Amino acid sequence: MTMTRRLITLDGPDALPFLQGLVTNDVLPLGRGPGIVYAALLTPQGKYLADFFVVNTGQELLIDLPDQIADATLKRLTLYRLRAKVQFAPSTLAVSRGTGAAPDGTLPDPRHPALGWRHYGAAHTEDNTDWAALRVAHVIPETGIELIPDDTFILEAGFETLHGVDFRKGCYVGQEVTARMKHKTDLRKGLIRVTIDGSAPPGTPILMADGREAGRLGTQSGGHALAHLRFDRLDAALTAGTATIRRAQP
Structure with a gap:
C-alpha cells in the first residue's frame, strides 16, 4: 500500500523556533542548510498525534506528513501559532521515495538506512520497493496502523531507535511524560x-x-x-x- 503524503511549506522568521518548541526532535540544525529530520507531535499527556519529516530542500522548508492526518495536524499547529511569525501553505512539490539508484538532490530517510531516500521535486515517482516487507523486517511503524493518535506512546513504538526523539533538546509538548518513560521506568x-x-x-x-x-x-x-x-x-x-x-x- 502506498501512503498518500501531503507537503506543507513553512515560511517566516519563527518557523524553526516555533516547531522546536512543539516536536520531539531537534529541528534547529535545518537552519544551516538542506537536511531532513523525523519528529512527532504529542498531546500534553505524551501520546502520539502525528509523525512527519521536517525538510530543508535548500529552497524551502517543508513538513512531509501522511495525508490522513494532515488536516488535524495543520489545525493543531495553527492553534499553537499564537504570535509566532510563521505561515503555512500547500506546497507545489511532490515527494518521491525509493531504495534503488537515487536521483540528484535526494535526502536519506533518517529512520533507518534500509528505507532508502526521499526526493522533493515536481513529479512523484515510486520504485518497486516492498515497503510493508521493509517495515516489518526493521520494525518501522506506520501512521494509522501501528501509530494510533491519542493512544500510542512513541517510545513504545521505537522512536528512539528511529532517531525521532532528542532527549537533549529543550521542552516540547509531551516532553515530561516522554522523558519519564525514558529515565524512570522500564517499558x-x-x-x-x-x-x-x-x-x-x-x-x-x-x-x-x-x-x-x-x-x-x-x-x-x-x-x-x-x-x-x-x-x-x-x-x-x-x-x-x-x-x-x-x-x-x-
Missing part, C-alpha cells in the same frame, strides 16, 4: 516483530489462551508481522483472530 510493552501463521486485520487484539489481551496486531508480510505486545506475555500461546502469533527468532 513493559512495545512494538516488535513476530512470526504469524495465518492473517488477521491490523488492529486485531492479540489474546492469550485464557482470553486476556496481550497486545495488538499490525502490518504483516512474508510470515512475519509487527505487533504491539506486553513483554511479559511474549512466550504465551497467542492468537489474533484465527492467526497464531509466536516470538520471532533473531
Whole structure:
C-alpha cells in the first residue's frame, strides 16, 4: 500500500523556533542548510498525534506528513501559532521515495538506512520497493496502523531507535511524560516483530489462551508481522483472530 503524503511549506522568521518548541526532535540544525529530520507531535499527556519529516530542500522548508492526518495536524499547529511569525501553505512539490539508484538532490530517510531516500521535486515517482516487507523486517511503524493518535506512546513504538526523539533538546509538548518513560521506568510493552501463521486485520487484539489481551496486531508480510505486545506475555500461546502469533527468532 502506498501512503498518500501531503507537503506543507513553512515560511517566516519563527518557523524553526516555533516547531522546536512543539516536536520531539531537534529541528534547529535545518537552519544551516538542506537536511531532513523525523519528529512527532504529542498531546500534553505524551501520546502520539502525528509523525512527519521536517525538510530543508535548500529552497524551502517543508513538513512531509501522511495525508490522513494532515488536516488535524495543520489545525493543531495553527492553534499553537499564537504570535509566532510563521505561515503555512500547500506546497507545489511532490515527494518521491525509493531504495534503488537515487536521483540528484535526494535526502536519506533518517529512520533507518534500509528505507532508502526521499526526493522533493515536481513529479512523484515510486520504485518497486516492498515497503510493508521493509517495515516489518526493521520494525518501522506506520501512521494509522501501528501509530494510533491519542493512544500510542512513541517510545513504545521505537522512536528512539528511529532517531525521532532528542532527549537533549529543550521542552516540547509531551516532553515530561516522554522523558519519564525514558529515565524512570522500564517499558513493559512495545512494538516488535513476530512470526504469524495465518492473517488477521491490523488492529486485531492479540489474546492469550485464557482470553486476556496481550497486545495488538499490525502490518504483516512474508510470515512475519509487527505487533504491539506486553513483554511479559511474549512466550504465551497467542492468537489474533484465527492467526497464531509466536516470538520471532533473531
